[in-house]
Amino acid sequence: MMKKWETITGTSISAKAEGISLTESGGWFESAYLKWKPVDKAVSYQVLVKSAGAGDPAYVQIDDTLIRKYPSYFRADALGLSAGQYTFKLEVNFANGSSKTIVSEPIAVKANSRTGFAFSGESPSQTGSGAYEENGALKNGAQIVYITAATAKTVTLDVIINNSGKKQTATGIGEIMTLRQKGYDKTPLIIRFIGQITGEDMSGQLNSSGYLQVKGKSAYTEMNMTLEGVGDDATAYGWGILVRNCKNLEIRNLGIMLFPDDGISLDTSNCNVWIHHNDIFYGAAGSDADQAKGDGSIDVKNASTYVTVSYNHFWDSGKCSLCGMKDSEEFFVTYHHNWYDHSDSRHPRIRQASVHIYNNYYDGIAKYGVGVTNGSSAFVEENYFRHCKYPMMSSLQGTDTLGKGTFSGENGGIIKAYHNRIEQADSLIYANTNHGTTSGNETSFDAYEASKRGEIVPATYKTMAGNTSYNNFDTLKDLGANQADIDDVTAVEGIVTKEAGRMNQGDFTWKFNNETDDTSYGLNSELMSKIRNYKTQLISVGVK
Structure with missing residues (x-):
């Protein structure tokens, strides 16, 4: 580029x-x-x-x-x-x-790739482009707010606060979000972050847990909002983004470091959300032993649906993406062209959902790739799993019952796999073929391997725990992605390593050691030190 x-x-x-x-x-x-x-x-x-x-x-x-x-x-x-x-x-x-x-x-x-469930014709908004048109241009009348370390607390915007069109001047990004939460102002809004913005810079603008809260008035409120970084060095340092009750929201081109708990959390009742081209680094350590790297990097849960997570770069994340928590109804998420760079688990870890996973690069994964539970269905196609210990797992069956690393005690889900590239996996058990590390097993398997993309998975293939079958959503639903949108697996590594993450791979450089980092799920102390010592090179903002 x-x-x-x-x-x-x-x-x-x-x-x-x-x-x-x-x-x-x-x-x-x-x-x-x-x-x-x-x-x-x-x-x-x-x-x-x-x-x-x-x-x-x-x-x-x-x-x-x-x-x-x-x-x-x-x-x-x-x-x-x-x-x-x-x-x-x-x-x-x-x-x-x-x-x-x-x-x-x-x-x-x-052009950005506007594909996946956030752009499905069956979704409420049929777009996750926020304040932008589908061709990438600003929507007519769009407002733009610039947030820097110096202006986070002082930036102003007039926000409509009632049905009569009365406006109130909000001061600080936190108050802007609070007034928009009233739900009266639907004006397309672009919030542009410039340079390194620390938790201290955001003091008084975050909620009590350290998040910039982006919230609609009630479930699935039309937001028409984009949060984006400018250039290659926009960094949320020491804070995260919490999204609730939002429809048509875009988050892009941000580096997120040392976040509390989750980096980006789609927490409750969101739809048509598009999260793309972000760099997700270590979070702040949590209280549990498995939270040394932070908790979730990008989590999707609690009735959040029609979501696309694409072209993000996860830097040794411990838990990349929880997809479903207490959800009891089907929801829809797409993960594509993400770079799981020596991360550990949850790529994603799915409950209840129907999830399309394609063209991701699993690059030295210490624990597991895709995990399905609670009757979920995942269509996993054209991904490159390079030295991923357990590429695909279903709870309480297949690899999960061989003493290879139980990841959940919940009921299982079903994975349909098609044309993935698998290298150096410790275990992968297909239901109907012997292409895995063991022969096919029709009752205790990790995934069903399709011979063609549109193949229907027979209902006779069921989970051992829960007795559910694959719902074949990929042949019944508008995925927001056609076969023409799917890259051949041979091109995935080249595309993803060049285009995932912030603009031109961002301003943070680090090279993992495959010999040691592929199999290690411990915190990399040298990487953490570099993250903790990160300082922007930006001197000033403006024309002089």
Whole structure:
């Protein structure tokens, strides 16, 4: 995605660009950026963007807040771009009233993959795009709020608070959320986080458990809201996000470190929620022995349905994703193109739900991949399990009853597996084939292996505990993903390791040691030290 600057086309532009050094540009998913070295004696910068094929009148100035200063460069990001080619124009202003201008080469911007249950035609909103249109552009009339370490407590927004349209000025991101919770203001709202924002920066804005609470008035309240990070370094440091009663909500491009309990918790009565392109690191240690890395990274529970969790990078998570807790009715979730990077378990761990799991990269998994209980059904297709100890498990049967690592005492669920790549698994028992580490077992198995994608799993294959069969939801429901949306398993590693997580893999670098980290589920003290010592390189926000 990143591209070094080469030449600036046109002699007139070269003349105007004297003394300006553009160093880097790139396109990402519905966004683009450029960097330049500080210009001697400049007093301010303006950045404009347009479609590469449009004339100069099409240039639109980006918000000044999207221009930031770092130790050796300035950076500007343009967000809300539909897929296509774009051109930046940088204007440099000087104290004497003069200015210089330089124009970039065309930059390619990709479309996000709007697939999965959050976009199912059978879902209440049929979208999880929040405050954006389906093509990635801002919705008409969308409001934008910028949150930095300096403004989290002071940012203001006028919010409608009654049926008559009366507005009240909210101060601080916490009060903005509180007033929106009244349910009268449906205006599309984009909350953009810039740089490292600590729990201290968010003091007074979080609930008593350390979460930014995003809550609707009642179950499945229309939110039309997007929470997103700007650039490659937006980081929620020491706090998490709690979502309740929300419909049509998007969370993207955030790094979440040292969160309390859960990183992102879809806690109660949510639908059409899309969580994508985030980096989830260690949380704060909990009181239980299995919470040394924090608790859930992204949990979906308590009547939360029609959810897509995609293109996230989980860094050695202990418990990646609980999918269902006290749920007693069927709900629908999709996990795709996530990078489970040396994490341990719950990828996801499913109760009651019907879950589509495709194109994920299970990269050195110490405990287990997909786990099903309580009559749940999971369609697991085109995933790459590299050295995943137990790729698929159903409670109280198959691998779970061989002394290989019981993960639940609940009734089991059924997995339909299709065209997955399995390498270095300790145990995988298919019901109907002998492609696993043991021969097929029609009564005590981990998964049913389909010979073709649309195959119906016979009702004769039942769980040993609970006596339930696969519900074949993948052939009966609108999954929000067609076969054309599914990448071949041979391409999964390359796609996921390049595109999961924050923009251009974010500003945090770490390389796991496969020889030791593949099988270890203990906390990596060196990684934790780096997370604890993380500091933003951002110096200032604005045009100067």
